[in-house]
Amino acid sequence: MVHFTAEEKAAITGLWSKVNVEQAGGEALGRLLVVYPWTQRFFEGFGNLSSPSAIMGNPKVKAHGKKVLTSLGDAVKNLEDLKGTFAHLSELHCDKLHVDPENFRLLGNVLVIVLAQLFGKELTPQVQAAWQKMMTGVANALVSKYH
Amino acid sequence: MVLTENETAILRALWRKMGDHVGIYTTEALERVFAAFPSTKTYFPHFNLKPGSAQVKAHGKKVAAALTQAVAHLDNVPGALSALSDLHAHRLRVDPVNFQLLAHCLLVTLARHYPGDFSPTMHASLDKFLSHVNSVLVSKYR
Numbered sequence: 001m002v003h004f005t006a007e008e009k010a011a012i013t014g015l016w017s018k019v020n021v022e023q024a025g026g027e028a029l030g031r032l033l034v035v036y037p038w039t040q041r042f043f044e045g046f047g048n049l050s051s052p053s054a055i056m057g058n059p060k061v062k063a064h065g066k067k068v069l070t071s072l073g074d075a076v077k078n079l080e081d082l083k084g085t086f087a088h089l090s091e092l093h094c095d096k097l098h099v100d101p102e103n104f105r106l107l108g109n110v111l112v113i114v115l116a117q118l119f120g121k122e123l124t125p126q127v128q129a130a131w132q133k134m135m136t137g138v139a140n141a142l143v144s145k146y147h
Numbered sequence: 148m149v150l151t152e153n154e155t156a157i158l159r160a161l162w163r164k165m166g167d168h169v170g171i172y173t174t175e176a177l178e179r180v181f182a183a184f185p186s187t188k189t190y191f192p193h194f195n196l197k198p199g200s201a202q203v204k205a206h207g208k209k210v211a212a213a214l215t216q217a218v219a220h221l222d223n224v225p226g227a228l229s230a231l232s233d234l235h236a237h238r239l240r241v242d243p244v245n246f247q248l249l250a251h252c253l254l255v256t257l258a259r260h261y262p263g264d265f266s267p268t269m270h271a272s273l274d275k276f277l278s279h280v281n282s283v284l285v286s287k288y289r
Contacts, residue, residue, distance in 0.1 A: 034267040035274050052267045109251050117258040117265050125175075125182035125198075128255060132183040 002137040004079045004130070011130035015115065015122060016076045024118065025069030026062035028111040030055050036106055042099060068107070075138050082141040090145035101143040108135030150279070154272040155221050161257075161264065161273075162218045169215055172256045174207025179252040180245075187245050210249075217280050228283050236287035243285045250277035 004012070032039050034052045043049065046060040055061060071089065078085040093099045112131055116123045123131075150158070165172065180187050181196050181203075194202045213231055220227035235241055254273060258265045 031267050031270055035271040052271070056267055113251075113254050113258045113270065116255040117262045120259040120262060123255070123259060125179045128179055128252075129183040 002079075002082065002133065002140075004133065007126070008130035008133060009079060011127040012076055012079065012134055015119060015127060015131070016073070018119065018122075019069075019115070021069045021073065022062070022066045024111070024114055025065030025067070027056075027065070028107065028114045029065030029068060030058070030061050031114065032103075032107050032110045033061065035110065039103055039106065042097070042103075069111075072111075072138065075134065075141075079134065079137075082137045083144050086138065086141035087145060090142050093142055094146040101139065101146065104139035104142050105135075108132075108139055111135065150221055150272070150275060153268075154275060157269055157272045158218055158221065158276055161261070161269065162215065164261075164264070169211040170204075170208040172260060173210040173214065173253065174204050175256045176249060176253040177203050177207050177210070179255060180249050183252065184245075184248045187248060190239075190241055190245070214280065217276075217283075221276075224279055225283050225286065228280065232284055232287045235284045240288075243281065243288070246281035246284060247278075250274070250281060253277065 033043065033049060033055050040049050043061070043064075046058060046064075048054045048058060049061075074085050075082055112123075112128060112135065115131065116128070162169070178198060181191075188196055191202075194200065194206075196203060213228060216227050217224050225232070254270065254277070257273065258270070
């Protein structure tokens with residue numbers, strides 16, 4: 001089980017309180033699809049993904065990004081039990097969605113980059129380190145029910 | 148992996164804009180990789196790794212010089228970095244996963260310092276370029 005120090009929790013919750021879930025979610029998911037185009041394989045029903053501007057403006061991408069980031073909000077509230085928090089989503093991603101866990105790592109890193117762009121000064125190396133730890137924890141929790 | 152004309156133009160423009168500051172950003176990327184991914188410190192037992200370290204700054208400058216060299220020769224990165232490929236294969240033998248970690252931290256650094264320039268297309272160009280540099284660095288590993 002991952003343990004977060006008081007400083008790490010403060011770094012995470014402090015920055016999270018400033019995040020616009022709709023904006024950051026859409027930006028992160030959009031960039032995942034632009035930078036790593038093979039990830040589009042999971043979103044064939046999303047319509048026009050033919051160019052970076054089409055992807056970033058796509059309403060289904062934005063809506064799904066918001067959904068993903070809202071879920072991350074649950075992680076922030078439950079840092080001491082990420083596995084329990086994501087048990088159901090882990091089963092879903094394995095059994096129904098068939099998502100390679102490598103994609104959780106990719107999206108986690110894209111999100112940290114988006115946070116750096118939005119919150120430059122606040123994303124010190126220590127704050128980044130806390131967020132990377134959480135992203136790794138979330139990715140591991142999402143893999144935990146894979147079989 | 149081949150860079151498109153557009154990606155090449157974007158990278159050259161960014162490097163022109165960064166000018167003499169590339170070393171500042173690569174040093175920050177190193178500080179970030181040591182903080183976020185402590186396993187990377189195992190390659191530097193002989194360094195002072197505290198923030199502000201002169202050794203890390205000097206190493207940042209070396210990394211910056213190599214990346215600048217690569218940007219100056221985007222049509223032949225393997226040729227431009229051939230000596231570094233040999234070095235990493237036969238002497239340094241840094242596990243390839245670590246180049247990905249450093250590349251990620253460099254993207255975080257550049258997104259921070261150039262938020263207005265860091266469009267999804269810029270992000271993709273940089274990621275692709277750094278991925279190419281990494282594969283060149285490990286190309287002679289075996």
